[in-house]
Amino acid sequence: MKTDVMCTLVALQASLRAALTNDMVLTDTEEMLRFCRDWHGDVTSSAVAVLRPRSTEDVAAAVRACRELGVSIVPQGGNTGLVLGSIPDRPESQVVLSLERMSAIRNIDADDFSAVVEAGCILSELKDRIAEKNMYFPLALGAQGSCHIGGNVSTNAGGINVLRYGMTRELVLGLEVVLPDGTIFNGLSTLRKDNRGIDLKQLFIGAEGTLGIITAVSIKLMPFPDQVATALLGLNSLEDAIKLYRRARRDCSDLMSAFEFMPPLAFVLAREAIPDLPMPIAGDYPAYVLMEISGSGLVDIADLMERFLGSVMEDGLVVDGVIAASQAQARNLWLFREGMNEGQAKRGPHMRTDISVPLHRLADFVRDAEQAVSEALPDCISVSYGHVGDGNVHLNVLPPSGSSPDEAAAKIYKAKAVVNRVLDGYDGSISAEHGIGRLKRADFEERLAPSRRALLTALKQAIDPSMVMNPGCQLNFPGIS
């Protein structure tokens, strides 16, 4: 680092400390590290400082101080994002603002089917506290032991229950947001219906911190689903899995809460990560579905699952299957889904995608994309799995074992181009649930229609004209100050 840059940095850090309570400002490089490295550990950056406010007023003060100093802010929740949305890319002029100290649950109201919670609350803790009141918050994703509810809202997180309960957007009743000018938008209502003009909170959901900092959230709660039936099914093809999904929606009256597709390789990968994992189904099948039906009260969910499987097996849509007889067995079935991810990670760097296409084109897309990969990269392996009921597939590509980092990187780069080229013919999305962040910005911008770019630019200009909020995330805005 050059001396003059160092001087600027030290001066900025001193100014932040002078402007804010000392306890809020972290500048020690070692201490800052965990805030500046991404979830996968692929990227390590740095920052002018890490700010750790304890209250909404602290956040507002931080925003005002940063504006005055010409420093921009990268808001950060649990830092579990997969697209580098909460890691600085301009360390000399960016601070990380972590919400981790704002983790209070302000209220859980079972009678109102709602809760109000600060942005920094860890999702699994929130869910546990809600469950204590026999209520349920359905957002469920791999990172739930670390991610924050504020980050979930800011990225409009998806996960395994979207088919039943929708994306995070559909679970949000209200928001408190610190705006780029340091004022506070107070919209922590718990009203289920409120048509007083344009619904401003929608702007901040999925904006990845580019229009303001979400400091608290009010959310919808559901009755706790005390009955859950989980089954692992063997099928003849992805096409059959999609047919099964359609039939399950109708036959199970939309009480299905998860429907995950996995290829045969899932078991191989899962056992590479968890060697003792018992094999749940005897035979080998070209396709597997992990399916969950859940409910509460007077509906007999176990009976529904049994009758449904009886019917689809009689029709040959499902070849073999096992229904978990206990919570422990259900947990083991889910371990395959989760172990598959760990197994991929153990094989080293690989290409991860997060693609959605219209449901009726999903099987064609996977076939075309896997074929294109095998033609362009014959020594790589494709693994396609995911939330197929939502049209969302994670089509990943694993370089051969023993690849050097450079070789792997080259193959990943090529694989991404190959898959995206196929995707462009399918009216699909390069980001179904992970967001854009900095990782997918170039791919996003490349595909952005002029009318959308114009609207996004007008919006940014209107709400954050001085570009204090997460510049470099989602989109670059040349021409704005």
Next chain:
Amino acid sequence: MKTDVMCTLVALQASLRAALTNDMVLTDTEEMLRFCRDWHGDVTSSAVAVLRPRSTEDVAAAVRACRELGVSIVPQGGNTGLVLGSIPDRPESQVVLSLERMSAIRNIDADDFSAVVEAGCILSELKDRIAEKNMYFPLALGAQGSCHIGGNVSTNAGGINVLRYGMTRELVLGLEVVLPDGTIFNGLSTLRKDNRGIDLKQLFIGAEGTLGIITAVSIKLMPFPDQVATALLGLNSLEDAIKLYRRARRDCSDLMSAFEFMPPLAFVLAREAIPDLPMPIAGDYPAYVLMEISGSGLVDIADLMERFLGSVMEDGLVVDGVIAASQAQARNLWLFREGMNEGQAKRGPHMRTDISVPLHRLADFVRDAEQAVSEALPDCISVSYGHVGDGNVHLNVLPPSGSSPDEAAAKIYKAKAVVNRVLDGYDGSISAEHGIGRLKRADFEERLAPSRRALLTALKQAIDPSMVMNPGCQLNFPGIS
């Protein structure tokens, strides 16, 4: 009308005819009348012209022509709105742009659980066409035989199924919008999950045409609920009705599709409108609930309803009840709910509200508001009913029969002030589902927080700086051109 205004008007009309295909422009006062009178017939306005485009390109051309002529546009769907959002208030400088000729259903895809439809399609026609494919679009409201899907989206319509399926916003997958600069925003995707940056379509949902003109919509479809159980229940109080709602959500595993609260007066009013309507329950009760559970496939909905009612009647939460034994009987039960509205209309002008409060405060609010009305207006009658599961109550006030129009108007004015004053203490909304339009603009502006006003102004300035889109609706923006 003064001569110079007339000249301007005729000149504007001629210019519109010159700029647009002649067939698109309606200027005959008689022919324009139905586009310039509101649903209730309370307000009759006029316009420079009524434009009736046949295509998205027509709409874009109309927007460009209006901008050039300095004429603003009031977009109109089925003109069934209740808040004067689609009726001109500046007839000398506004045109109505009706979407009625853009009514094509572009696609219904049962395999994708989606449909794509033009804005001017009548809701009930859309639902019927969808039902032919054994699919279901759950939006349901009184005006469905006349309202347009574009208007539903533009106003984020609610209705009776919100408790299960959400507001219109949650049913929208994509939008096509003509923007205020005449460009076309093409977002007619049917993807269920798409986190490519800020979700721009959210801006136009519920904006009541103030940011652009919705020309087509892609929507979510569900399996058709071929089992429906309908029951009318007698209870001891609104408090018990709310307890029943909470219990029903849990016991029926959120398969409840309607839960309407009615006071005893509902039956009196309904029979004033439909004298032959049979009385479904023998006794008189302080509170009634019309409840519907629905589903498809292997879940036995009739059995669920029976077991649920058995259980809540045993506990004394429900005193008496009747389950419809046929579709015709179910229809009769719904006629009470609908007849109650007609009965109110027959009694002449009255105050209508569309209020929401947090669910756990609903009973207190209704008690306080009704008491305040009876103190301030002892000769008026309050009728509180509605979608109580959503915290949404229509607390209406009927002036005494025989009131002169002026007397009635004075009482309505006073009743509104009284109810709104109570509401302000309850963190409620003056518009749960009807929107703001022009009717509620003053009440909305009066209660608008500065940070919200600033954001709404910035948004309007960013997207519609020349104020061509529905000025006077929702909010006035002094200082914008």
